[in-house]
Amino acid sequence: MPELPEVETVRRGLSGLLPGLKVVGVRHDWAKSFPNSPNDVEQFLAGANIMDVRRRAKVLMIDLETDYTLVIHLKMTGQMVFVGKQRFGAGHPNDSLVSKLPDKSTRVTFEFDNGSHLYFNDQRKFGWVRLLPTIEVPNIDFMKKVGPEPLEDSFTAKDFETRLRRRSNSGIKAVLLDQTIVAGVGNIYADESLWGAMIHPATLVKSLTFHKIEILYKELRFVLNLAIEKGGSTDRNYVNAEGKRGSYMDFARVFRREGLDCPRCGTTIEKSRVAGRGTHTCPKCQKLVN
């Protein structure tokens, strides 16, 4: 379940590992994971030097010197793990979810000129890698529709309110998960920020005051920043560019904590279904008031 903090953590890891390397080989075992033609790969990827690694919303972009970009969406179970000539994890044997790559969930393998590899692993095959001309990346449907980055300085509480109110009649959680309203929020940080703001996830946007929205804005930015600081959340599959887990789940207040005590009031945390997703709330702190 890579959301903004997980993808940002992978980006930071890869940006310290990939630039300067030259791609010398690419293999994939599942066409939907990397739908480009062999001709594209041969012309624009093979032999290309890596320039930069960027992120927009939950999408990673690896820019190549050929003016092409590898655009990557990890969806739920995707991983991008770099393995140097000297195997990672030697000093951290218990910190990795991936001991030996490639493995049965490896969909795409990139080989570099110094003998290192980058593996796109994806158990459920929902994720994808696409090779596109760099100037075309902003024109793909997802990029045209996606909302602003919530951690940008220019993104204000007022902007947040304006965008949320485009969907006044929807429940706030469904709206937070809508990538066209705000970029990068998924199930974990929706639940965590709504708990922080003491808002029930099914509360209709139209029944939220600006004051409440401003609190939610602060809580959302708080949890996203904290999660980046902790290297993201490893619920099941997520690992960073070095194959290591994130530790935000140690700090989670409600997510996957059903049956445990609310850290604010001690009431037992409940799990339900809101907006079609497993949803975690404190029934005392987050009353539904529509």
Place this chain on the structure above:
DNA sequence: CACTTGACCTGTCCGC
């Protein structure tokens, strides 16, 4: 148009 549901997939967990 606004909103909800189903499809895409595989692995894990739970009850029988």
Place this chain on the structure above:
DNA sequence: TGCGGACAGGTCAAGT
């Protein structure tokens, strides 16, 4: 122990 079914949850397409 084996087996079926529910569940995990990001995004797009299809349905209401």
